Amino acid sequence: MGVQLPTAFVKRMEQLLGDEFEAFMAAYDHTPHTGIRVNTLKISVEAFKAISPFELRPIPWCDTGFYVPYGTKPGLHPYYHAGLYYVQEPSAMSPVELLNVAQGEAVLDLCAAPGGKSTQIAAKLQGSGLLVTNDISADRTKALAKNVELYGVRNAVVLNESPDRIADAFPHFFDKILIDAPCSGEGMFRKDEDMAKQWENHSVDKCVVMQRDILRVAASMLSDGGRIVYSTCTFAPEENEGMIAEFLEAHPDFDVVPVPSGTGFASGHPEWVSEAVAEAHPELRGTARLWPHLIEGEGHFIAVLQHQGSRTATADNQQGTVGSFEMDGSADRDERALNIGSDRARKKQRLSIQEAPMANGQGRSATGDHKRNGKGMHGKSSKGMNARGFENNKSRSGKDAAKRDGCEQLDVLESYRSFVQEQLEDAFAGHTVVYGDRIYQSPLESYRLDGLKVVRPGWFMGTDKNGRFVPSHPLAVALRPSEAVRSINLSSSDIEAIRYLKGETLSIPGQRIALRNEAQPKGYALVCIDGYSAGWGKWQDGMLKNEYPAGWRWTSV
Secondary structure (H helix, E strand, O other): OOOOOOHHHHHHHHHHHHHHHHHHHHHHHOOOOEEEEEOOOOOOHHHHHHHOOOOOEEEOOEEEEEEEOOOOOHHHOHHHHOOOEEEOOHHHHHHHHHHOOOOOOEEEEOOOOOOHHHHHHHHHHOOOOEEEEEOOOHHHHHHHHHHHHHOOOOOEEEEOOOHHHHHHHOOOOEEEEEEEOOOOOHHHOOOOHHHHHOHHHOOHHHHHHHHHHHHHHHHHHEEEEEEEEEEEOOOOOOOOHHHHHHHHHHOOOEEEOOOOOOOOOEEOOHHHOOHHHHHHOHHHHHOEEEOOOOOOOOOEEEEEEEEOOOOOOOOOOOOEEEOOEOOOOOEOOOOEEEOOOOOHHHHHHHHHHOOOOEEOOEOOOOOOOOOOOOEOHHHOEOOOEOOOOOEOOOOOOHHHHHHHHHHHHHHHHHHHHHHHHHHEOOOEOOEEEEEOOEEEEEOEOHHHHOOOOEEEOOEEEEEEEOOEEEEOHHHHHOOOHHHEOEEEEEOOOOHHHHHHHOOOOEEOOHHHEEEOOOOOOOEEEEEEEOOEEEEEEEEEOOEEEEOOOHHHOOOOO
16 A cells, blocks of 8 residues: 555544445555646636647546546646646545536635635636635745636635634625635545644644634625535544534524535435434435545545525625626626625715726726735735835824825826736726735725735736836736737747746747737737737847746746
């Protein structure tokens, strides 16, 4: 056997599985399965199948997921850097499929790092509605934010918060909530031997305490009739059926939605918790267990919890709106109202600061009135930020400081508008948010994030440097070639694409630049690989200065 399993774990699984135990243990002699999920924010499944450099075999429970042969290294292809697919363990694709996300909804991914499931949710939303993606670990949010950006997500807010603090800001707000709960990780032992070695340090009892609190808080953030999907990658019944039984006892206004059969998923086992639980909650058999000896994937547990829609509206609800981010950059004219308050004065204030879509630089001035605690934007401390996101200066005071801040903000916005007018073809919906010299397009009105640790308030557009707007890499990778006035296409089969991804300067003749709107060749150009955006370059006199960021560059390791 390739994996050294903890003795206590093996004894417990033998007791639970009975006749299936030998087949279960034999699965550890097999290599883990590798999967990729097509990013339909940038390419359709059919279009990717036509250009795929890998042999693809469909994953039964995810229509955008495919197995690739063992030994394939999909992270070492230019298409990965262009965000055309996410490398993901096949079983891990199942929870989002059962979340049943619809376009225009507000969705929370509560324990999101490193971000695979968040990018899957974003693809379901297709640029509409809102995705709030969160992780309580500041270090893990770095990977989370990078993946959200790499895959061209425009309508996401990235937080580094505890569930309780998010619940205070968003009571009964979200249509769908995904809880990929922290767990003892038993289902990943075959894939990650370190998890088997560390199993005793991640005890079931410790995980149960966290899971119980997360489920409790999540219920308070769900809107009437909303859905929660709870998943783990462990076999322990205390963390699975036991958690859901406790939740149902405390929340009788929720039902378990049976997971459809036919994909190889096995039913839940409430009797593994106790005979009393099995008798009181036979509906727990409608949860799903993914076993490595029954499917081509690792071990998971999934429960789909549907609110009955009978919750009485509470006094702490507030009203607001979510700006819709369409992939073509146009605003959703029927902006979706969410049930979060009825204070008319607050509503009037919000309407007064609503940011109009920017078309060729034409638009009202935006606000950036966030307040943050702890570490926030790009991991920097927010303690020096005032209400508009500018660095405080102790020599400033009162009205003079506010006036100067306002002037600085207008200057930052003007440089952004000038770039949009000169370099881009389409408008971007939502709310323009300014943090110091950084500019974002956010799906939320800025006051909604007051007091939260914000990693990204929205789509990072770029930075103002002494009155000159410098576009960000996340702006580039979320664009379509038709949205930039200049674009250059590189072939994935040519060393030129690899050289660009390594950060090298390229010699590019002017005739290779695709121009729109009577643009001149000189300036920022969207660099594409086989027609899909990968980053920026600045072209002048036959040379393309590489703007691909150092932290994103190609490595062969």
